Amino acid sequence: MQRRHLIAGGLAAATLPGFTWAQGIEKPKLTIAVGGKNLFYYLPLTIAEQLGYFKAEGLDVNIVDFAGGSRALQAVVGGSADVVSGAFEHTINMQFKGQPMRAFVLQGAAPQIVLGVNPKTMPNFKGVADLKGKKVGVTAPGSSTNVMVNFVLAKAGLKPSDVSIVGVGAGNGAVAAMRSGQIDAMANLDPVITLLARSGDLKIVTDTRKLAEAEQVFGGPMPAGCLYAPQSFVEKNPQTAQALTNAMVRANKWIQQAGGSDVIKVVPESYLLGDRAVYIDGFLASKQAMSPDGSFPAKGAETALKALASVDDKLAAAKIDLNAVYTNDFVKKANAKYR
Template identity: 30%
Template sequence: MWRKKIVVAAAALALTTTVSGCSGSGGDGQDGKDASGLTTATIALSNQQNQSYLPLILAQRLGFFKKQGLDVKIDNLQSTSQVTDALLAGQVQGMIGFFDHNLDLQAKGKRTESVIQLLQAPGMVEMARTDESIGSPADLRGKTVGVTALGSSTSYLGDYLSLHDGVPLDQTHLVAVAAGPTFVAAFQHHRVDAGVTTEPTISTLLQKHLAKITTDMRTLAGTKAALGGPYPGTCLTVQASWAASHKDVVQKMVNALYASLQWIETHSATQVTDQVPADFYAGSGKQNYIQALANEMGMYDPTGQMPTDAPQTVLRVLSAIDPVVKGHSIDLSKTYTDTYVQQASQEAGHAAK
């Protein structure tokens, strides 16, 4: 059976937007000073309402970037590929996305690196429609599986979960349905049989009784059970060449994100939600958003460092399902560095004394 990959037209309706208090594009990618004398930088992501990205959102809204002398603009683009393209073109200085993209990019001859790990688990689940007799990825043979975008981390993990449970890659159909309302609509209108997604989409589907969870990767334990090891989620990725000539800016970015991770570690889901733009939980409702966040607070990485053995797990997963990575020699030591976050931790420790 040939593998059919379809992009749902509804996903294309998502327009580039910015977080409240942020604006602008990456421009020519050159950092400079704004009118207040702050160093300007742009960080790109896709689907900013994803709870995986809260460390970035809070770093801005709580003033951690400004405390570091940075004026950070956040570009919310339509897809992971657009985010990656913007980084490689120098239109933005950093991107927030899964660590696994660094391996994929290295296989393509690009040199990027994660400089701080925001999540120690994917924060994802695989769900099946409640009217389908799907109890695990093993039941997905011949089924249509929704993901945020083709080539995204949801598609990587959706592929691997099926393959790991004995379903060949050409026996499932991946469909790009974005996230949020379009993902929910795909379940509601039976465009998909199952899907891989994140919060708050997970809780919305559960609340509407449209889906059930078949694989839960919102915790370290759940991730290890599903994938056979730790699989880190979102991180801040930069081009290695840019980082080499802008170490001070990278350090300030990491300092701010580390402060955000520490703040999340010491606050409740309710307190975190109180700092989030209201439109982030408009679809699910504030109380459902809080509960969804409480269910996955353990996915955030308070140390900001790469979990032990995590790069090896990612390489194993991608080597099984990503034709770009499969058969290539990947130097994992060049896909991430803990140097900046170790410095951030040291500085934060001194500041607390």
């Protein structure tokens, strides 16, 4: 009789709003490291957090924000975080270093990184080759913004050592560095880019918010922001990875249906950098570069490897198992659940 009451009570609880069965989730409490959470690059992460999608999947997620993606990766390598919300290409670099990582849900279908020059310090800029000897701002050294700078420089016949890389973060510090003339060029993301371009403090050179331009720059589909974790974490915690993927796929789909005013109601006020109109413009500029369903493109890993190999001879000579750096298995189940 008592057992019957318990079962009935459990079924009743399962129908209550906000109640979620967390059964089978190996690690319901976990930490995600991110580098520049306010950027549209990571918008699906914020949407999943703010709209309660992680909680709905039975997860208690703590998101820790760092100055750039390379710092977020260090947090997972060091053991202070479980999962990274960061650039896909880090999974390739880490396999090369013997610390295999696996990406399991995509946030960005294109990098959304924009390279622009400072009209004050480079009024006569004609091409990327003019950046030789100049200071170039990135979110953090070693981050995806730095990788893109290296790649664009290489296409113009320059080496990474031909410029001075300066970490400026992804918020007001980046804006101030550009406006004060501390840097001559910058690789950054929205809303920082839209804010600077609109005020005349940045001249856009390369814009990978546009899918067609991103494919032209990188020579194929270039997967960007994603959730990735040590391969061992994904293998030991498949239900946890599935729950995270479910939440992110829901967020991806919400963004596809959202307008700028919808996003403004959800994100923290600090994300707006003091200008709602600029934030909305930035969202509209970046929206097409966001993944509609969390799936990794078939040739995406190949494109990312080519980009990295173009500036790293050792990586170019290495044997990388591209099938090991990502999986679409969790995404397929999530899309079956959230159509």
